[in-house]
Amino acid sequence: MDAPSRDELFQLLSNQRRREVLRYFSTHSENVELRVLADWVAAQEYDTPIDQLTEKQRQRVYISLYQTHIPTLVDHECIDYNQSTGFVRRTDRMDDLDRYLKLESLTRSDTDIINPTFGWLPSVPRQYTAPLIMSGCSVLLLGWFSIVSPLVLLTISWIGLFSFLVLCHGW
Structure with a gap:
């Protein structure tokens, strides 16, 4: 398999839910049920523990993954999805995407590295x-x-x- 082209990378990483699925598989190598994966993505999206998600939040993410994002990731050979069992698994193509996900997560969550703050100072409203x-x-x-x-x-x-x-x- 060839490394993904620039256009493929932009398409794959252009959606937050797809990035969360890819991020999940960058840290988990085992097969996972689509429902469990959807719950994990919803928890990330809504910034809440999985057990506190509402049924509406779970369903919204599950449908979006099932209809749009999982097929896109399968088409680009990043994951395999077995519809009969409902399990999703990582492919070797994910290795090519891991470095881009690490860069994206650096700009998303590790902003202290880019823009250091004084953690010892108390937070004060502006x-x-x-x-x-x-x-x-x-x-x-x-x-x-x-x-x-x-x-x-x-x-x-x-x-x-x-x-x-x-x-x-x-x-």
Whole structure:
């Protein structure tokens, strides 16, 4: 089997549900029942545990996989589907797709590698960022001015308090 062409890759990876099926088989090599696979894909799609999926969510994903995505993946020889048993299995062609799935998952979920964050800092809602920055700057200025002059400290503290109230309460 030849490696998939660029057009095949784009077609296969253009749909989130197909990517989830491929991602499942990139980590599981055993045969799986289509119903179980559909539940797994639905859990990924709805970001919920499998046992908390509604019947409507399960059915929506199952029908989509059965009618559209499984036949597409079978046509491209990525998986085999036995309709009489209802089992789906990975083919050797999946080896060619694994590296693309790893790249896609890097851009989807491992964004800390691409855009590092400061995990040790608490998460703050965006609306409080400016007041917190102003407050922090005010505290730093107050500390510096407390060394320079107590009179300046008193003046700056009133200015800092006023700016904090303006930012927080929109006065």
